[in-house]
Amino acid sequence: MEALSTATVQIVWTIATYTVLSIGFNYLWSINRFFDIGYAAQILVGAYSFYAFERAGASLPVAACGALGISVICALILERFVYVRLRAQYASPLMSLIVSVGVLAVVQGVVSMLFTTQSQTLVVAEHYFRFSTVSVSYSQILTIILGCIVYMCARYVSTHTSFGTQVRAVQDNEQLARTSGVGIARVRSLSVMCAAVCATVAGIGVGLNTSINPAFSMSLLLDAVVISMIFGLGNIPRAIYGAMLFSCIEVASVWVVGPGWKDATTFSVLIMLLLYRSAKT
């Protein structure tokens, strides 16, 4: 019973984290239309900024706000100096992907220089709450609450605001959106900011529950890609369903096959899913 309760908490936490991750990735996909590996760089920047603030003695809210600020600024700088130029050259998705790999490499290198390649733990994870037979950490509760808030905000923005409509317009047909008077640059900047916020929240959430190192964001990015592909790329409201399915597969694979096969199982599922989708089309 206790194991089941613990697994349920773990699944809920994973769903919250993956939903946030996937929402951020979908925002980037909507405006870039390629697999932006630079998203992993944003996760790194967010998590390590939080770590730096925390180490400097800042409280949790201050560290989180500082990390969000730095992450958003870095994302906007990247957008302005790298991605805008790429789009101006009509770079192929392959070339854009290669550039985003470069962005991640630079950020990983800088982070490794500043914080070493060793795993770092974020101290807030030490508090635990006990509900009947279940023990839940403070960071898990925090991540779940933040995940819910981010999802509800993203869903509201996507379905009830003009910004959400504009993002979809840019995603569907940029030329048409421009002709219709949509401020493409503004939509892109806002989307990049939303993605940076999601990346930071997810990065901090994972960091609080496990640990962070310069390579941790890559596997998170791959998870985000898989989740986003399950119910269609760029579909923000459905991100949570993808996250639910993915989390259940992941937890089931850990139970049935063992933790070592987690990534292999999820990627096998992804390949089968991709094949199913391509067979359908």
Place this chain on the structure above:
Amino acid sequence: MEYLIHLSIILLIYSGLAVSLSVLVGKAGIFSVAHATWFGVGAYATALSMFGGYSYGTSVVVAISVTLVVSAFVSIVLLPLAKEQYAIGSFGYSVLFSTILIQGASVTHGTVGMFGIPRPTVFGFLLESNISFLVFTAVVLGSAVTILWYITRSHFGRVLCAIRDDEPALKVFHYNINHFKVLIYAITSAVAALCGTLYATYVSFIDPSSFSLTESIFILTLVAVGGLGSLRGSALGAATLMLLPEMLRFVGVPSESAAEWRMVIYGILLVYVGLYRPQGFFARPHLTAA
């Protein structure tokens, strides 16, 4: 001198990897991020065969045969996927392979890796010295690259370029595109496996980290910096990036932070190539990215 020979062997192996990936990505337009997987299949198949008492020649035949069969299967599975989805699918295979290497510890020795892989004996001559291994590597990889060069210049190569540029147009002329794609994927994977056989017997130690997703991305970096689709460019790109750590040492970068500096410089080069030289640093200007 011994150090230069060592560097040349590693450089040749990575040039072989870069050239084979360049043909796959640059000529055929197949964006695979699993090249290190085939490099690893070759290395592990050779190590296991040699530990099983087989000669180097037999081990190479086994490694290449296994790679041809498995890569052809993987290619057939991934065929229906569009370009970016293909890349993600190949990511998946890369992760799957790494997991098998780590979890199959009873065969692969897991994260500990395999030690003491013997040097090859060719025509009764043991390649114990590094200079003899260098000559052998140059001959073997020179032949492989010549075959790849011939393929790119042949009718087969022109069809590959046509698939990359306009696949639907080629279908109109009743070309069996899948046949071409599977064949080039298997051939380039076999060359990567050949590099793996050389690497395993030269370094005499292999572990999963040498064939991970990061390694695949590194090989892709070599190709992108050198020039997608350019055999000469890819080889030169590999040479430049492989020599970079040595250059950093001469500049005075401390060895503790050399890996981080190397990563930053690789990243900057990739971003620069993407923004200002999409054809790569060493390819002829008229060549364009896939």
